[in-house]
Amino acid sequence: MDLSPTEKEQAFREEVRGWLAANLPADIADKVKRGLMVAKPDMLRWHAILREKGWLAPNWPKAAGGAGFSIMERHIFDMECRLAHAPPAMAFNFHMIGPALIAFGTDAQKAHYLPKILSDAHWWCQGYSEPGAGSDLAGVSTRAVRDGDEYVVTGSKIWTSAADVADMIFCLVRTDPDAKKQEGISFLLMDMTAPGVEVKPLIALNGRRLWNIVTFDEVRVPAANLLGRENEGWTVAKKLLGDERLFVSRVSENTRILSIVKEVCAAESSEGRPLLEDPDFALTIADLESRLKALEMTSLRILAEADAGGRVGAEPSMTKLLGSHMVQDLDEVLYRAIGYYGAPDHSGFLFRGENQLPVGPDYAVGITSGQLHHRGFTIAGGTSEVQRGVLAKAVLGL
Numbered sequence: 001m002d003l004s005p006t007e008k009e010q011a012f013r014e015e016v017r018g019w020l021a022a023n024l025p026a027d028i029a030d031k032v033k034r035g036l037m038v039a040k041p042d043m044l045r046w047h048a049i050l051r052e053k054g055w056l057a058p059n060w061p062k063a064a065g066g067a068g069f070s071i072m073e074r075h076i077f078d079m080e081c082r083l084a085h086a087p088p089a090m091a092f093n094f095h096m097i098g099p100a101l102i103a104f105g106t107d108a109q110k111a112h113y114l115p116k117i118l119s120d121a122h123w124w125c126q127g128y129s130e131p132g133a134g135s136d137l138a139g140v141s142t143r144a145v146r147d148g149d150e151y152v153v154t155g156s157k158i159w160t161s162a163a164d165v166a167d168m169i170f171c172l173v174r175t176d177p178d179a180k181k182q183e184g185i186s187f188l189l190m191d192m193t194a195p196g197v198e199v200k201p202l203i204a205l206n207g208r209r210l211w212n213i214v215t216f217d218e219v220r221v222p223a224a225n226l227l228g229r230e231n232e233g234w235t236v237a238k239k240l241l242g243d244e245r246l247f248v249s250r251v252s253e254n255t256r257i258l259s260i261v262k263e264v265c266a267a268e269s270s271e272g273r274p275l276l277e278d279p280d281f282a283l284t285i286a287d288l289e290s291r292l293k294a295l296e297m298t299s300l301r302i303l304a305e306a307d308a309g310g311r312v313g314a315e316p317s318m319t320k321l322l323g324s325h326m327v328q329d330l331d332e333v334l335y336r337a338i339g340y341y342g343a344p345d346h347s348g349f350l351f352r353g354e355n356q357l358p359v360g361p362d363y364a365v366g367i368t369s370g371q372l373h374h375r376g377f378t379i380a381g382g383t384s385e386v387q388r389g390v391l392a393k394a395v396l397g398l
Helices: 007-023 026-034 040-053 071-083 091-104 107-118 233-245 251-267 279-307 315-342 347-351 367-378 384-396
Strands: 124-127 143-147 150-157 168-174 185-191 197-203 209-222
Touching (some): 007 040, 026 040, 091 107, 091 124, 091 185, 091 233, 124 209, 150 168, 150 185, 279 315, 315 384
Parallel strands (some): 124 168
Antiparallel strands (some): 150 209
16 A cells, blocks of 8 residues: 555645645744643634634535545644644534534534534533543433423533533433443533533643533433434444544654654753764654654554545554553653753643743743643543453454
8 A cells, every 4th residue: 555645645735834834823833832721712813714714624524614625634734733833623613513413413403503613603512421431431321301392411521621611512411221321322412501500620630621520400401402313322422433533643743742852852962962862862762753653654544544435443443552652652751851840830831821930941841741631641532441452352352
């Protein structure tokens, strides 16, 4: 299989790269590179720039208002955006609920919700995980009981990113407690301002409010907000998870972080020479670079097969497993490189707008925070143990 880019793909890469150089706000790129919080106003500003270009929803068909990119074009676009230190567009809006509405929504639902997503009138969050249902999402227990033209929802969700700034939440709820786990689940679209919805913060190790607990106390939801059929919400969830499995390798983000590793190791020195020339650091970086190239080639093969209409099996579990551990290995090199500059707590400066200037060079400010954040990458989206289980079953028949 020839994985080298076609002339068309290379031309597209150069177009994206040139457009980003001309249009990505420097202050936003600087925040991403340094690990500072990119707040909602910055994201809205970046979304507006992408929307004007027509690239805000790269994976949506043009008929729905998207860019209509192919799978390979999505990969190229994501890679160039990450290398330019552009923040990813709101994933819950454009990579999750949008495609779900396009695939399963009624005409009325599409007409109502898709324009609001594209205009940023609605920001969404995802209500999947619960205190008793994480890796096993089919174990959700949040109940939705039909009452006339409404559902009454009671329960809670946890690890809910962006719930504090979201207008809407898409939820997996249990509508038939007597059915098999995956057969009694429905997919509801819920208003975060509805009576009975409460959001409480979960503060991450790095001091940032990354997640939330969302509780529902007899929240009334119009039956018209059911996406797909009742008790068939698992079908919708699988479609979402299946689409995103193609892009779970973190190749683009790891490539971005590797560029920062090289920059930091060129700036920091040991015994009068840059760390890049230190044999130990040079060998470690070469090892990471070769592993990343192998991961990228494997990911490109998977994408090429999917782009050609082929069936994708358990391979994404392998790339997710390797990619999430690789980012932690990259963090370890960064942490070694900055030494004592990694000790101070910069969370107030990074996430809460405090004006106390950080200690050390600019490039060191967000490294410790990033390392703490990335510890969760081997949990989020399916733990490493779950991925190994998938591979053991699919490849070894265990």
